[in-house]
Every structure is written in structure tokens, then in C-alpha cells.
Amino acid sequence: MERYMLHLKNKGYSPKNSRELVYKARDLCADMDASIRVARVASDFVELDVSVEQDKMESLVEKLSPIGTLDNARHVFEEEIAKEQGIRDGIFYFNNERFWESHEAFEGVWKKCVGREKELVQGIILLAVAFAHAQKNEESIGIGMLTRALEKLGNSPSMYTTIDVDRIRQKIKEMQAENKLTIFEI
Incomplete structure (x- = not known):
């Protein structure tokens, strides 16, 4: 199958x-x-x-x-794509509420990263996974993942390619304060 x-x-x-x-x-x-x-x-x-x-x-x-x-x-299926294409795909899927696919695309990127970049991408993956849980009516699990996502994003640069990491950090903090996941684009 x-x-x-x-x-x-x-x-x-x-x-x-x-x-x-x-x-x-x-x-x-x-x-x-x-x-x-x-x-x-x-x-x-x-x-x-x-x-x-x-x-x-x-x-x-x-x-x-x-x-x-x-x-x-x-x-x-497991596919080998260029890192830049994986980032573009991950952003597209995230911004179209296809969070599981965003997670998968960024996981392909993550496999090609080293050091601090690997941590940053893992933070984005955790955010996508949080929203994927919310889509299954598991919002409390998703909210719980926000702390881990924020830790992984750490004090990384404010931009990662076209992704505004500072904005993501701010959105995560807002969602934690409200104890509610709110969809946004990256």
C-alpha cells in the first residue's frame, strides 16, 4: 500500500x-x-x-x-530535495495549514543542517507539530510543545532565509500567555 x-x-x-x-x-x-x-x-x-x-x-x-x-x-514518500526547496516547501505548507507536511519538509532541511541552524529548524518543526496536534483536537499537547519550540529557537538570528524568527518567537510568547494556539503565517 x-x-x-x-x-x-x-x-x-x-x-x-x-x-x-x-x-x-x-x-x-x-x-x-x-x-x-x-x-x-x-x-x-x-x-x-x-x-x-x-x-x-x-x-x-x-x-x-x-x-x-x-x-x-x-x-x-521519502524524497531527496535541495535544502532551499525544502525550506520553500515547508513555508508553503505551514502558511496553508498543512502542518504535518510542513513538519516533514523542514525535517528534510533539518537533516542537512549542522550546529545552531539545526536547533533553529527543529524549533520551526516543533511549532508545525504543535499546530498539527491542534488540528486533531489536541490543542493542550500543542500548547505544551511551544516551550520546546521556543527553547530550540533560542537566540538564533532574527531571520532564517525569508522566515522572521523574531516574529515567531513573539507569536509563541503570545500564544503561551493566552494558552491558545493562533494560526499565523511564517
Whole structure:
């Protein structure tokens, strides 16, 4: 089986519906060999982490249509990309509430970093993971991760490529003070 991230258009779901959506998706495709791992709910889409044979993908998407129409499908596999492209991808995914994919893209960048840069990128990864938890209605776990993200960002330079690290640090502190995750762009 192959792994995919399916993004279905959000028909009014919130992260509180995450568990219910996993069960619904599993029920909808119970008669086929497919695995639904998790549902994450963003503003505009429901992200389903699924495994299915490639030739059964169209059938799976059709069965999941009561949840929402397909917006995007991404085949997940270990890929080797240039560090700069990984950063661009990570930013794109983060800014489009595709936090799990942002985490994966920045993890590829992290593997190519050394020293202080490695710590800084890990801080960005932890922030993306915090939001991915919130999309599964696990906001308290996400809030708990903010301290680790802030520690990893430390006193790194104020900019990392096009990412305003000072702004991220400030946003993390604001979210900690409010005890609430608030989506923003990096």
C-alpha cells in the first residue's frame, strides 16, 4: 500500500470533529483494503492520512466524498530535495495549514543542517507539530510543545532565509500567555 495525504474540502468541520471524521472515513471505506490513520482539520480542508493501493485511490476518494470533495492528494514518500526547496516547501505548507507536511519538509532541511541552524529548524518543526496536534483536537499537547519550540529557537538570528524568527518567537510568547494556539503565517 502507498501512503497519501488527502485534502478534502472542509464542509464546516472543526478540530473537535477529528476523531469522528476518522471513524466516519473508516466506515466509508470498510469494504476496501485501505487504512485511515488520522484526520486533521484545517480552516479550508480535512486532511486524511491514508494508505491504499495506488490503483484503488480513485475508489477511495469516491467513498470519502460524503466528508468532502477532493481538493488535493499528495503521495508521501521519502524524497531527496535541495535544502532551499525544502525550506520553500515547508513555508508553503505551514502558511496553508498543512502542518504535518510542513513538519516533514523542514525535517528534510533539518537533516542537512549542522550546529545552531539545526536547533533553529527543529524549533520551526516543533511549532508545525504543535499546530498539527491542534488540528486533531489536541490543542493542550500543542500548547505544551511551544516551550520546546521556543527553547530550540533560542537566540538564533532574527531571520532564517525569508522566515522572521523574531516574529515567531513573539507569536509563541503570545500564544503561551493566552494558552491558545493562533494560526499565523511564517
